[in-house]
Amino acid sequence: MGTLLILVVCFGAAIAAYTISSIIHLLYNIREVRKSGLPYIILPWHEMNLFHVLTCGFNRDLWQYLPQWTYFKIFWRDWCHHTKFELFEKYGDVICAVSPGGVTIYVGSVEVARQMYERRNDFPKATKVYEYVRFYGDNVLTLEGAEWRRHSRYTHPPFNEGVHKVVWDEGVKQARAAVNVWSRQNSCLNIGRDLRTISMNVLSLSNFGVAMPFDYESETTEHFGWRNIPPGHKMSYGSTVNHVLDNIIPLAIAPKWLLRNGPESLKRIGQSYDELGIYLKELTQDDGKSGASDGGNLLRALVKASAGDGPGKGSRLTDAEVFGNAFIFAVAGLETTTGTLHYAIMYLALNPDVQDWLYTDLQEALKDEDQDPSKWEYGKVYPKMASVLCVIHETLRLNAPHMHIPKWTAGKYQPVNWKGKQCLIPPGASAYITTTALHYNPSLWGDTVNGFHPQKWDLRSSSEGWVRTDPKTGVKTPITPSETPRIGTQSAPYCYLRTPVKGAFAPFSDGWRACVGKNFALVEMAAVLAVLFRDCSVRIKRQEGETQGMADNRGKSAISNSKSYLTVMIRHDVELEWIRR
Helix, strand or coil, rough: CCHHHHHHHHHHHHHHHHHHHHHHHHHHHHHHCCCCCHEEEEECCCCHHHHHHCCCCCHHHHCCCCCHHHHHHHHHHCCCHHHHCHHHHHHHCEEEEEEEEEEEEEEEEEEEEEEHCCCCCCCCCCCCHHHCCCHHHHHHCCCCHHHHHHHHHHHHHCCCCHHHHHHHHHHHHHHHHHHHHHHCCCCCCCHHHHHHHHHHHHHHHHHHHCCCCCCHHHHCCCCCCCCCCCCCCCHHHHHHHHHHHHCHHHHCCCHHHHHHCCCCHHHHHHHHHHHHHHHHHHHHHHHCCCCCCCCCCCHHHHHHCCCCCCCCCCCCCCHHHHHHHHCCCCCHHHHHHHHHHHEEEEEEHHCCCHHHHHHHHHHHHCCCCCCHHCCCCCHHHHHCCCCHHHHHHHHHHHHHCCCEEEEECCCEEEEECCEEEEEEEEEEEEEEEEEHHHCCCCCHCCCCCCCCCCCHCCCCCCCCCCEEECCCCCCEEECCCCCCCCCECEEECCCHHHCCCCCCCEEEEEEHHHCCCHHHHHHHHHHHHHHHHEEEEEECCCCCCHHHHHHHHHHHHHHHHEECCCEEEECCCCEEEECCC
């Protein structure tokens, strides 16, 4: 009894000490934020503390039964995705969340975001956020400063026009195979899985020199495939990558010894981790020799880097760094492209008028091209894909793969200009440029900010573009940037697209750390969507007893209930019906 009493007293003392410490830290952080002059809200715990992580899977459902205060929404999982600009409209376009654990700045102001992009040394990338993708070694995503520049010297050059041509050709090939399979089935039940297959196959060929078929039934006994398990392996390459992607959270937080020795379900996850490491090692040993362009591919560049050859002579990459970069380009790029294609197809299925506009423009753009898409030349056809790029850009605006671009203030106060005054952001503060807030800010995108309107991107149309109506006076004002529009090039026909206000649109990040694979992804998605919608239309397939409106509501629900793991994606498929025009 005495021992139990001592334990209770010790436990109570520990709780009291923790509470007092938390209050002291909270008061200190409030004082720091007050000095900054920025608006703030108080959180009882840090957003990423253990309680939040453990409850974030169901807390949106839990808090909906509490009073409908806007404040509660910041505790939802993926709150930025679900609330869009709502919290920023209430609290200000820069929000300081103050907790005992620190200060977190959420930036929905294009004025402040631009300063953070331009001042890369004052607001370095918060690489600790990406520790979960450091599975096999450091890579271009997990590093900053001189180390990032060293990795960048090897990973940037392979993303060139030679590789983009391979991406275009393979994207067209994979999309044609998908249309044939879906036509046989008269529907697509697992659109998310099938789009991941397309994206993985494009990445495998263009970056690693590995050709893989879309149709599993046509697969040969190639070493890297979807079904075949080669000697020395326990899982196929395709199954391995899929299993790693589906279990990215347990892989990030669970120790590897537990994954290898725990229950069967965990052993399977550990096995996929080990298997992918073996496959990456085999790919690097093969040297990417079947790669697809005169300029080589990513894997060949990484192998040269490991030998101390190439543009960074004298600063070779270790084997672990080669594997780390191979992993990040094999997996991270796959999820973002897959998710964007999924959203684009769903939005088109829910907006038949936009489908008709896209179809009409594609017919005009391709009228002089061969009826066989496999003969479409990248350099000739891609520059005509303005309407497809409009669809992609509007999809990325509505559903950027990443809700935040993470930065921090390092070890000193950082001044920023905000609404005509200078504000000091405290040392050690996390600063998240919130892409969802920027993408849904009506002062940047106009009154139709919540709708899917890709035509607004098209400079060739008679559309008035983005227009903002003053809520007090009712006066309509066109939203146009002060910068000169981009000049289109052969590989990026942006001259046909409206240019948003600088800093307002950042699905691929911005500034020095913008995504190196941006054009790679745009070319791939344009190829796939052009093939799919040149001859086909799509709609949500009705279930028995449903009207089309009821089916569409299921599609809208799937979009609104998207969740973020590695990226924000639709996690629940709805069956689609593809119809030949």
